[in-house]
Amino acid sequence: MKNTKIHVDVDALKARHVLLKEFRYELRPVVRGYNMRTLYVNVSSNEIKEKAVSEEMKQKFTGGKGFGLKLLWDAISDTTRWNDPENEINIAMGPICGNTNYPGSGKSLVVSISPLTDIPIDSNVGGYFGPYLKFSGFDAIEIQGKAERDVIVYVDGNQGLVRIFEAPGEAVDSHILAEQMVELFAANELEKMHISTVSAGRGAEHALIGCLNFSFYDRRRKVSRLKQAGRGGIGTVLRDKKIKAVVVKYSGLSGKSNNPVDLDKLQQTGLKLHKEIIALDDQQCRMRQIGTAHLVEIMDEYDLLPTHNFKFGRHVKTPKINSHAFYDLITHGLPDGCWFGCTMACAKAADGFRLRTGPYKGQRVTVDGPEYETVGGCGSNIGVFDARAVMEINFYCDTYGLDTISFGTMTAFIMECWEKRVLNAERTGGLIMRWGNWKAALELMHQIARGEGFGLIAGLGTRKMKQYFVEHFGADPQLMQDIGCECKGLEYSQYVSKESLAQQGGYSMALKGPQHDEAWLIFMDMVNNQIPTFEDKAEALHYFPMFRTWFGLQGLCKLPWNDVEPADNAQTSEPAKVPEHVQNYVDIYNAITGGNLDKQALILQSERVYNFQKVLCMRLGRGRRIDDIPPFRMVGPVTTQEYKSREDRYDQQLREKVGVDPAGKSTKTKLKILRRYREEQYQHLLDAVYKRKGWTPEGVPTPEHLRKIGMDLPEVLAVVERHLR
Amino acid sequence: MKYLKTYDEKCIGCNQCMTACAMAFFKEDNPAKSAIQVVALPDGGFHLVVCDQKYRKCVDECPTQAISINRQGVVMINKKLCIGCFACVAVCPIDAMRRCDGLENPFKCVACGVCVKGCPTQAIEIVTEE
Numbered sequence: 001m002k003n004t005k006i007h008v009d010v011d012a013l014k015a016r017h018v019l020l021k022e023f024r025y026e027l028r029p030v031v032r033g034y035n036m037r038t039l040y041v042n043v044s045s046n047e048i049k050e051k052a053v054s055e056e057m058k059q060k061f062t063g064g065k066g067f068g069l070k071l072l073w074d075a076i077s078d079t080t081r082w083n084d085p086e087n088e089i090n091i092a093m094g095p096i097c098g099n100t101n102y103p104g105s106g107k108s109l110v111v112s113i114s115p116l117t118d119i120p121i122d123s124n125v126g127g128y129f130g131p132y133l134k135f136s137g138f139d140a141i142e143i144q145g146k147a148e149r150d151v152i153v154y155v156d157g158n159q160g161l162v163r164i165f166e167a168p169g170e171a172v173d174s175h176i177l178a179e180q181m182v183e184l185f186a187a188n189e190l191e192k193m194h195i196s197t198v199s200a201g202r203g204a205e206h207a208l209i210g211c212l213n214f215s216f217y218d219r220r221r222k223v224s225r226l227k228q229a230g231r232g233g234i235g236t237v238l239r240d241k242k243i244k245a246v247v248v249k250y251s252g253l254s255g256k257s258n259n260p261v262d263l264d265k266l267q268q269t270g271l272k273l274h275k276e277i278i279a280l281d282d283q284q285c286r287m288r289q290i291g292t293a294h295l296v297e298i299m300d301e302y303d304l305l306p307t308h309n310f311k312f313g314r315h316v317k318t319p320k321i322n323s324h325a326f327y328d329l330i331t332h333g334l335p336d337g338c339w340f341g342c343t344m345a346c347a348k349a350a351d352g353f354r355l356r357t358g359p360y361k362g363q364r365v366t367v368d369g370p371e372y373e374t375v376g377g378c379g380s381n382i383g384v385f386d387a388r389a390v391m392e393i394n395f396y397c398d399t400y401g402l403d404t405i406s407f408g409t410m411t412a413f414i415m416e417c418w419e420k421r422v423l424n425a426e427r428t429g430g431l432i433m434r435w436g437n438w439k440a441a442l443e444l445m446h447q448i449a450r451g452e453g454f455g456l457i458a459g460l461g462t463r464k465m466k467q468y469f470v471e472h473f474g475a476d477p478q479l480m481q482d483i484g485c486e487c488k489g490l491e492y493s494q495y496v497s498k499e500s501l502a503q504q505g506g507y508s509m510a511l512k513g514p515q516h517d518e519a520w521l522i523f524m525d526m527v528n529n530q531i532p533t534f535e536d537k538a539e540a541l542h543y544f545p546m547f548r549t550w551f552g553l554q555g556l557c558k559l560p561w562n563d564v565e566p567a568d569n570a571q572t573s574e575p576a577k578v579p580e581h582v583q584n585y586v587d588i589y590n591a592i593t594g595g596n597l598d599k600q601a602l603i604l605q606s607e608r609v610y611n612f613q614k615v616l617c618m619r620l621g622r623g624r625r626i627d628d629i630p631p632f633r634m635v636g637p638v639t640t641q642e643y644k645s646r647e648d649r650y651d652q653q654l655r656e657k658v659g660v661d662p663a664g665k666s667t668k669t670k671l672k673i674l675r676r677y678r679e680e681q682y683q684h685l686l687d688a689v690y691k692r693k694g695w696t697p698e699g700v701p702t703p704e705h706l707r708k709i710g711m712d713l714p715e716v717l718a719v720v721e722r723h724l725r
Numbered sequence: 726m727k728y729l730k731t732y733d734e735k736c737i738g739c740n741q742c743m744t745a746c747a748m749a750f751f752k753e754d755n756p757a758k759s760a761i762q763v764v765a766l767p768d769g770g771f772h773l774v775v776c777d778q779k780y781r782k783c784v785d786e787c788p789t790q791a792i793s794i795n796r797q798g799v800v801m802i803n804k805k806l807c808i809g810c811f812a813c814v815a816v817c818p819i820d821a822m823r824r825c826d827g828l829e830n831p832f833k834c835v836a837c838g839v840c841v842k843g844c845p846t847q848a849i850e851i852v853t854e855e
Contacts, residue, residue, distance in 0.1 A: 102811040193789070219790050255809020255829050264826040267811060270822060272817030335788045341810030343786070 001352025002071045003223060004363040008174055008183040013624065018166040018392050020151065023048035028137060033095030033258045033592040034058065039138040039162065042151055044145030045055070046086050048162050053139055063139060064094030065122045065552035066609040068111030072614055073715070074118060078390050082115040082233070083240050085146045088214075091130060091246075092140035094367055095593050097555020098131035098257050098338030099341070101270030103277065104587050106131050106339020106555030108214060114232035114378065115208040116406070116461050116510070119617040121232025121512050124552055125339030127195035127214030127225075131555075132157060132250035147242040152184070157250035167244050174199045175214040175365060175399040178224035181247050182217055189326020190252065192217040197224070201401030206451040206499040207459025209406035210235025213398060219349060224378045226398050227338050232490060233513055234460075235491030253340070269587050270632035276345045277564050281344070285563045290330070291346035292372040292559075295321040299376070303646075304496045304522060306381040309412035310485055312640050313496040317385035325387040328462045329353070329580065344560050346371075352392060355663040357442045358396055359449075360433045361684055367395040370404075376494025383413055389421065393442060400449045405515075409491035410462045411441050413484050415485045420476045428708070429453040433602055450636035462486040484631045488513040488622065497634050499649070501678075502537040505685050508630040509541065511613050511623075516559065518545040524576050538688035547582070549606035555591065561585075561607040564633055608711040610692075611701045618700065619719045623701045628686060640667040643674070650674055700724060726798030727836045727853045729761070731757055731773035734753035735848035738743050738771045740842035742849060749839045750832065757825045760834040761849070773849065776800060783813035783833075797853075799836045804838040807831070 027033070061070045068090035071364030074272055075088050078226045090111045099105045114121035115587055133141055138158020143153065152167040171177045181197040197215040204210025212229040229235075260266050269481045281287055291304075296318065299305035305314035319325065324539070328348045338347040352364045367545045370378075378384065378393040397404045411433075417423045418433040425432060431447075431454055447455025457468055466480040485492040490513025497503040503526075506519030521540055524530045533538045551558050566580045573579070580600055589597050597605075617623030637643040644667060651662040654670060658677045661668050690697060694705030700723045706712045743759035751758040762774040778800050784792045791806035792813060802813075807830045814822045814831050822833050838851040 068851055100808045254809050263829070267809070267824060267826075269810045270815060274810075278815050333785060335786050335812070337788055340808050341812060343812045343815060522728045 001354075001364060003352055003365055006179045009179050010183050013167070013169045013180060013184060016169040019163060020166060021048055022044035023162040025050055025137060025160045025162070025390050027158075028379050029259055030257060030416055030593050031259050032261055034063070034587050035134065035137050036066065037138060038092075038140040039155070040141055040142045040144070041164065042145040043147040043153070043164060043243060044152055045533070045670065046164050050138070051142075051589075052149065058597070060713070061612070062094070062553040062605045064092050064097070064555050065109040065111060065549070066612075067140045068092040068122065069120060069616060070300045071140060071607065072111050072113070073619075075142070075144060076113065076618055078621075080113060081431065082113045082237055086144060087110065087113045089143045089234060089241070089357070090140055091133070093134045094555035094590060095131045095258075098134050099258050099260070099266060099267050099270075099588070099592060100253070101341055102560075102584070103270070103273055103337075103342040103344045104339075105555065107341065107551070107555045107557050109174065109555065110212060110229040110234055110235045112232070112234045113620070114234070114490070114530050115236050115686060116233045116463070116654060117513050117622070119488065119512070119620050119622045121234060121490075122228035122552060122613075123212070123230035123231050123234060125212065125214045126216070126227035126555070126557065127501075128216045129198050129246075129248055129337065131215045131253070131339060132194070132196050132248045135253065136248060136250050141246070142694040143241070143243070143246065144514045145241065145446045148303070150242050150244045152193065152244050153246045157248060158252065158712070163644055169242050170685075171206070172239075172244060173201045173399040174215075174226055174401060175395075176222075177245055178213070178215040178226065181215070181245060182357060184223055185249050190250075193219055194251045195247065195249050198238075199401070201292075202449040203397075203400030203402040203445065203459075204235035206456060207402060207448045208233045208236050208461045208464075209403045209459065210237070210239060210401045210404040211397075212238060213401065216338060221331070221349070221366060223406060225347070225349060225366065226368050227347065230403040230405055232512060233403070233422045235403075239401070260592040262591040265591040268586055269584050269591065270341065273560060273581075273584060276566060277343045278558070280567060281439045281564055283566065286323070287344050287346040287559065287563055289325050290338075291333070291348040291368060291369075293348070293375055294323045295372040296375050299495065300611045302522075302527065303499075306494045306496055307378050308383055308413070308497055309381060309416040309483060309491070311416075311639070312645055315380055318415065321387050321390055322380040322387040325415065326370060329387060329391060342557070342560070343486075345459055345561060346566065353391060353395070355392060355395065357392065357439065358446050365395060367391050368398060370394045372595070373494045374404040374408070377405050377412070378493055380440070381408050381412040381494060384438045384439060384441065384442055385436065388440035393445070395436065396442065396445050396449075400445065401666060402445065402448065405493050406461060406491040408494065409485050410458060410465065411444065413462050413465065414444075414458060416483055417475070420644065422469055422473055422478070429474060437698060456681070461489065462491050463489045480637045484633055485633055486514070487634075488627050490514060492616045492634060495520070495522060496521070498636055501681055501685055502531055502540055504630055504635055504682060505537065505689055507634060509686070509689060511610070511617060511630045514630070515632070518548055520544075528561075530576070530612060534684055535689040537685060538692040542692045543603070546606040546610060547577070549610050550602055551603060553609060557698070558566070561703060582648045583708055604709060607709045611711050613707060615716050615719050616702060618723055623667050623699065625686065628699065630682070632675065632679075635682060636674055637671060640671060643667050645673050653677075696724070698723070726778055726855075728730070728778040728799070729775050729834055729836050729838070730850050730852040731775060732848045733770065735770040735800070735846045736763065736773055737846055737848075738760065738765060739807070739845060741843040741845065743801055745840045745843040749837070757765065758828070758832075758848050759820075760823060760832055761850065762820075762823075774820055778836065780818055782816045786812045786816040800833065801835060802831065802833065804830055
């Protein structure tokens with residue numbers, strides 16, 4: 001089924017453009033994965049300049065998220081908040097980024113002070129923008145200031161040209177805007193593939209959960225597709241800066257664009273993984289068939305699929321939203337990589353999908369996804385067991401520039417508040433927020449996009465809603481804290497962590513807020529019992545966050561690391577680490593940069609940036625132990641209903657771990673005892689992990705540790721000293 | 726469809742076809758740069774590996790649509806569009822899409838027939854089938 005055609009009147013759009021600034025720069029090839037310069041753009045003053053990357057910056061911060069955070073640190077003050085002009089949106093790549101050989105090498109890392117958390121958020125996103133910007137000559141783009149009127153920032157990487165211009169005519173919603181950008185800047189059909197756009201949407205103008213869309217033009221579908229820097233509200237920051245789009249155009253990509261030291265080694269390592277994926281993916285994760293949505297039925301089977309605001313971990317109707325349900329909706333047989341050379345090809349999409357609600361009702365569109373997190377958040381967690389409804393929520397979240405994870409988790413919170421009669425039709429302006437009411441969920445989203453009604457309250461995100469419901473609706477503050485699934489202000493991503501203490505830590509200690517990209521330890525901990533002691537868990541909560549941070553320093557995707565495994569991986573000494581793939585990363589890093597990295601030095605690169613980010617949170621008044629405490633819903637049963645749903649498990653824990661005989665005790669009493677026990681366990685875990693990370697019991701990195709890892713920069717030590725006093 | 730048809734049983738392993746191919750396309754007598762490969766089998770025989778222009782998995786896999794089928798039914802690589810990811814090499818079920826150290830792009834048999842003349846035993850021939 002064909003999509004509804006988007007008509008773009010290029011001349012009409014161009015006629016309204018007002019050039020504010022033009023900047024020319026010298027074109028230079030990338031050398032061994034680095035440009036050694038970044039691009040600075042200020043949309044208040046229209047200043048554009050390039051900044052040199054020093055050897056020290058490269059050594060200490062490596063690239064990607066490291067560069068983004070370093071630039072952000074230097075740009076802000078201790079009191080900068082998300083909507084201050086000095087806040088930045090920094091998009092950085094990393095030395096490995098943009099190679100076309102190793103699957104998953106096209107990621108951009110976006111850093112900004114988050115409107116949800118008031119600390120730096122970092123988001124890892126596909127699409128062509130990052131690699132094209134890199135080959136245009138920059139290791140990062142740093143965007144500061146606030147424009148007076150809507151602007152577009154345009155980088156032409158072949159002409160060495162950067163422009164800021166007013167763009168009043170362009171759409172705000174991403175699926176239209178991205179099409180307008182390819183029509184505006186591509187001279188012919190082939191060049192459309194050389195354009196990538198960063199944008200948000202109307203939702204991001206009225207909600208703090210705004211995301212960024214990074215486009216990539218799909219030659220076969222002939223449509224601009226969208227990948228999301230979803231977490232933490234960076235789309236909100238973009239629209240607050242009155243930026244409609246940041247666009248890059250670059251022609252000339254090749255296998256040698258990074259000018260690697262050892263192209264043969266890079267090709268060999270990439271080809272080895274390509275072959276592994278082709279041979280094994282069908283029996284392992286089926287990423288090439290259905291993408292991350294394959295996880296839905298697995299999570300349901302292990303009681304981990306968030307259902308009804310994380311109350312439960314499975315549902316009898318899950319087959320209606322599992323991978324097979326979505327398989328019937330998506331288009332098959334296309335090389336769905338979000339960057340060239342990714343044979344994992346998990347960026348699935350439905351085409352000609354007919355919308356049933358909202359401003360584009362009746363139109364047929366391409367929907368990117370859904371990914372697992374979207375199915376969990378906008379499906380089971382809000383009780384929607386309807387694949388087409390999930391698809392539509394996915395589409396509108398993307399084009400409105402809203403994070404599907406935050407939208408799902410906060411809507412789940414709203415629906416539980418409805419169930420518990422904190423909310424009613426009067427308070428929601430008529431929205432019936434019952435479990436499973438997908439039409440109401442979509443109408444809530446359309447309200448956000450229009451800046452109307454209850455949508456404006458929902459758009460504040462879970463943390464601010466808790467407060468609002470207490471103040472305006474007389475809700476019980478303890479209940480709000482227990483069931484509002486956020487930590488540090490960021491909504492949880494979509495896994496039930498109740499029965500895995502290690503994952504509770506993996507979520508709640510994650511620097512940016514509870515996203516699973518630092519650690520996903522549920523199987524190691526809960527299913528396989530490989531990390532039974534606090535020390536074991538602490539070691540895992542050291543190693544995996546450090547290892548995974550490295551993807552963000554390099555411009556890599558995490559998925560090809562362990563969503564396909566070598567056939568003999570289970571026979572290795574540490575299967576959870578996938579040792580052969582870690583060696584692949586060492587090999588491609590050295591092949592591109594000419595470095596001499598090994599597995600230990602890889603962790604050290606991450607540890608420096610990780611601790612820097614931690615100290616940056618502290619500098620902004622957060623990063624304290626209290627900020628790492630999860631809501632109880634993510635730790636154990638809040639209600640008697642939840643306790644009863646897993647009564648045998650909980651009773652057994654009382655008997656065997658707590659030493660209390662549950663017989664004859666009321667559920668309420670058992671709940672109380674279990675809660676005390678689990679909260680204590682979590683505190684012990686914090687102690688163990690902080691110690692392993694080289695931090696004080698308050699979560700402050702010690703000067704000795706910072707010296708040991710080579711992150712003893714004077715400005716970093718100054719913040720730490722302030723907190724140790 | 727035009728393709729290079731092979732007769733393993735006639736092959737004597739002289740490698741003349743590989744020389745002819747590598748010389749024609751890369752101007753060096755390097756078997757690694759030949760689009761046809763002579764593989765010695767444990768039983769003393771030989772197996773000829775070359776694109777039969779039939780499976781075409783590479784065409785579907787190529788992210789830039791650099792690989793297409795020409796009018797004669799031959800699978801061709803457009804080097805201007807190829808970004809050297811080698812996904813085509815991985816997906817080829819008969820290992821006929823090739824990669825060689827020192828080269829930026831993959832290469833394959835284009836059914837030109839230059840190797841046929843060099844073969845002393847008629848173990849290969851260019852065939853056109855409907």
